[in-house]
Amino acid sequence: MTLRRPAEDPLERDILPFFPERIRDAISEWLARNPHLKDTIIEVRLRKGLPVCIVHREGDVLLPGRNGQARRDGGYLTASSEDIERTLALVTDCSYYALENEFSGGYITIPGGHRVGLSGQMVSWGDGEIKLREVSGLNFRVAREVKGVAEDLVPRLLKTEDRTGFRRIASTLIISPPGCGKTTLLRDICRILGEGRPGLSLPPSQVGIVDERSEIAASFGGVPQLDVGPRADVLDRCPKARGMIMLLRSMAPRVIVTDEIGSEEDARAVALALCGGVSVIASCHGQDLEDVRARPHSSWLVSSGYFEMAVVLSRRKGPGTIEYLGEIW
Amino acid sequence: MDVTLCAKVLGSGLVLGAGALAGYTAAKATEERLKELERLEICLINLSTEISYFLSPLPKALVKAGQKSGGEAGRLFVEMGNLVGMGRRKTPDEALEEALVSIREDSIPRFGLETLRDLAKNLGGTGHREQIRYIEGSIERLKDHRRLFEEESRKKARLYRYLGLLGALSTVIVLI
Incomplete structure (x- = not known):
């Protein structure tokens, strides 16, 4: 292996x-x-x-x-x-x-x-x-890693905790149609969070990844083949909802990352994780925030204030073009 | 004592000893082949366990099954496991043929190898239920053959022992 x-x-x-x-x-x-x-x-x-x-x-x-x-x-x-x-x-x-x-x-x-x-x-x-x-x-x-795509993005997703004063990444929903670089961005965020960035006062975090489709870490035999950082625990090919709960119970992550949330079960698991004090970075299909709001399960997550930030991607200037980055209003 | 007589007694002893040893060696080889057949069966049982309970990938399953069984059959499985799959890019039947070079020639009876060759054509290419069926089928085939071979090899072993001794005895009589 x-x-x-x-x-x-x-x-x-x-x-x-x-x-x-x-x-x-x-x-x-x-x-x-x-x-x-x-x-x-x-x-x-x-x-x-x-x-x-x-x-x-x-x-x-x-x-x-x-x-x-x-x-x-x-x-x-x-x-x-x-x-x-x-x-x-x-x-x-x-x-x-x-x-x-x-x-x-x-x-x-x-x-x-x-x-x-x-x-x-x-x-x-x-x-x-x-x-x-x-x-x-x-x-x-052919899987090709694109490292560094989230370096400029991560500082804009950081929040300072009022009580403790340490910085954490905001729970973020990454929205885009297929092929716009959502997974690449998620992978790079995992890497950066695992490494930490002292310059941004961002300490290294334990990252839990629920990789239902084996796209984020591309694991082979349970070992990530792509760089998801030194502090990543990957549940490969595990259903998202169950995986998030498993990570919460057993791995004590600071951040949970998952791809393409879509069902009611996924939305409930995300809500549970967020209530447990963990930041969740997730992606979902859609053209923009309105598109996501129009869908029953993701709408509930967006409008209930579970996610703090949203990033909308497109291919307008090539994969990974950021069309919107800001708080979910 | 007469020197000639002494030499004759000593020579006869040596001829008898050599004949008995030759018979014993031939009988031992036959018994050893029977043991290898039993080991081959154990290898297959272990392989079936590795696949059905642990879903181990074939290379690992073969190596583990071979290590647990030992003998030439075990060595054959370990070698096959090292060659098959992604690592050395060999299919199970190619790996078997290459692994056969590494074991003692004739250590496993021919029908044992034929059973293994037939199994190798189907190893790894189907779902786990089918794999277990193939392996169990091969074990049954081996068992049936072994029963016949067991009786035959016991008779042969006895025959070789007698033949060695009697052959030596007749040589002694002729020479004396």
Whole structure:
């Protein structure tokens, strides 16, 4: 099992070794020809009988076949059934049985915090459970850390306690549509809070993370693969509501961080944590505060004054553009 | 005493001793193979426990199952566990073939290895209920084979012992 990795290209270090040799070589060759795109690769997709696809920030490319190797579909390099099966066996550590729950969620996390999305034939069981019977597509999503995105934000979220005089982070709701950098921001906030910032009179805090979708810490085998700071306790793949209560009872965090609150149960757990004197930093989907107010469960949290601050993000000037930062009125 | 007679007695003793030792060694090897089969069964039972109760990933499950059982079969499991999965990028059947190189040749009877090869094709690729079914199926197969092998190897062991001694005795008679 791997702990944190040294800085290298995550695609070459963590993902390429899983691929069959011919695909690995073809990708390496393509990378050598396009070094300027190396850091912009977001995904590598393998689909049974179809060309290997590399998705980067500027678009995507179907991988051309190599000379002397089997070419189909107009000269593209295709992934065979054996390629998919072998790759799947390796990414699951030949332990599908240990990852059944993750499979029903449609993805698994591999060392380095990268996620492998799965597609194929689903089968529905009598108890309503849906399982993947035949995997025909694998989508390797490259996890890249963006450290420091919350450095300017955190000072603006600090509050000074009247009685004790120490500074703490305000309970904050981060709102944005998907793909605007909510999770990246949450992760960086965790790191900063765990490290503390003496310059801001912010002492290091014990941070509890309820990472239901394994997106904040991207844990593998329970070990965070992305930097969430030195004082983070992560409940990986744990339902948010139950996880927040577990953290409160057992880990005594000063701050609880969680992603995408949405249900009534989540809202109640957030309220419970806030009443317990813990700051909660959470994210939720939405265009702006009004959007959040319009939804029954999040509306209750926002208007009852549980959250003190709100941050609204967009992609207007790229992911992570702050559209609003202030108190919830 | 006559020197020639002395030499004959000593030589006969040596031939008899060598024959008995050869028979004993052959019988011991047969018994050892039977023991390895039992260890292989124990390995599989341990593997089943690791998977059903602890949901241990296959590499870890194989190593632990092998360490608990010992012997050549245990060594085979440990080696296989070290090779399989993310670490060395080997599938279970590839790992088995590579691990077989590291154990003593012929230490495990052929049908034991065949059972293991069939199991390796299905290891790790299905849900945990199916994995347990595969492993239990292999254990049953091994047990059935072992019962036949047990009787046969006992007879063989006895035969080798007698054969060693009798062979030596007949050599002595011919030489004298």
